[in-house]
Amino acid sequence: MLTYPQIDPVAIRLGPLAVHWYGLTYLVAFALFFFLATRRLRHRPFASIQQPAPWTRQDIEDLLFWGVLGVIAGGRLGYVLFYKPVYYLSHPLEVFAIWQGGMSFHGGMLGVIVAMALWAHKRGRPWLQVTDLVAPCVPLGLASGRVGNFINGELWGRVADASLPWAMVFPHGGPLPRHPSQVYQFLLEGVLLFVLLWLYARQPRQTGQVSGAFLVGYGVLRFVAEYFREPDAFLGLQALGLSRGQWLCVPMVLAGVAMWGWASRRNAAASPTG
Template identity: 70%
Template sequence: MLVHPQFDPIALQLGPVAIHWYGLTYLVAFGLFLWLATLRTRQPQYAQTGWTRRDVEDLLFFGVVGVVLGGRLGYSLFYKPDYYLSHPLEMLMVWKGGMSFHGGLLGVLAAMAFFAHRRGRRFFEVTDLIAPCVPLGLASGRIGNFINGELWGRAADPSLPWAMVFPQSGSDLPRHPSQLYQFGLEGVLLFVLLWVYARRPHAVGRVSGAFLVGYGVFRFIAEYFREPDSFLGLLALNMSMGQWLCVPMVLAGIVLWWRAGAVPAARMAR
């Protein structure tokens, strides 16, 4: 049976400055976004409409602000509303941990809406550009989760070759390394599917819809192997909070994908 190696969370110590592995995975995610989004701006459908590297850098800035604020607020309101509504100032204490992907997504969408308004571009044009660039960043974050030994999986059959004991869980139960499942599904696999799909021109909004459906489905599957939050457990229909949050995401993606093909591009949201 495998045992999580319990990595030192600090990758490099430079005097009083400690560089954590998790911070490095964020830097990798940002670097991947810059590279991939720049490649996207060179594709004909974006190059012809004046997209530049400077636009990508601005998108990254707004996106980072959106994901941090949205991720923290989402975690506070989706997962621990009673506590954080009683201690609202702690919502701003990001160093205490606690981020929600679904909240981060809403934050990014708000940031992209602001960017689109400022630049006079259609909202779904912006989200179509960035959607295929996101999954590898998510994959990098899941590696950070694995290194930190957090967000471990549910108990697994001991005969499973890759079942792993996470001492951080406080038990010797073999578990699914669900961080790596999410790395593969909502990270690498989703990236490949979206990148291939988005290489050809599509109606504005369809790439964004495909991202919502793809991430929602893969995250829903991965949640069956991920240990639910101890303070929530499983909710109605034996589904986790993560799964329940994926349901409207998938439905919205289906509606967006269908509507994008049915509505003339000039009428899509700006």
């Protein structure tokens, strides 16, 4: 059994200014996205697209800006609506108090989807072409965010057997050893999903298939990780003994399967027969 290393959540102090590790992990996530997205431009079909215009580094910079807005706005609104709607209905001004914490991945994902749709419409590009470019670049950013969760000692796991070598006692999680679920999520929905999706996307795919694969992959891996993560105290487990996070993954997986199947059928219908 391990003891949480008590990492100071503040990385740098410059007088009254405090730079938190969690904020730095967001910056790392955005930098990773930019690095990977520029590499994606070398892959097919993006390297050969000419209409309405070739993809450029400037496009990636613009996508990053829009994506950051989508992550912040969607993540916060998702937390408000999915996790504490009654509380924020009574305290509406606190919706804007992002510094107090409270972000939702599923809300952030919806925010990014809306942002990408608006950007695609503005540039006259097919929306699924944009999401296919973006999808494989996201998981390592999610992994970086889980590092921030671990440093903050938050979102710890469920109680584990003390004989588990990597079970850990978290400072705010009580005296019992717990699963380091932030590490599980770092490895599953971060590193593993990135490797699988990056390799999958390197081969020619029909428009929409990579996006569908991301939805399915993240939804399944997050669903599994939630079995080791302590449910939010104010929610607990819900119908069928599932957490709120797991229930939010269900429509995500179904949407991914439908998107992947639609893209495959569309290609089959377009192929010549006889």
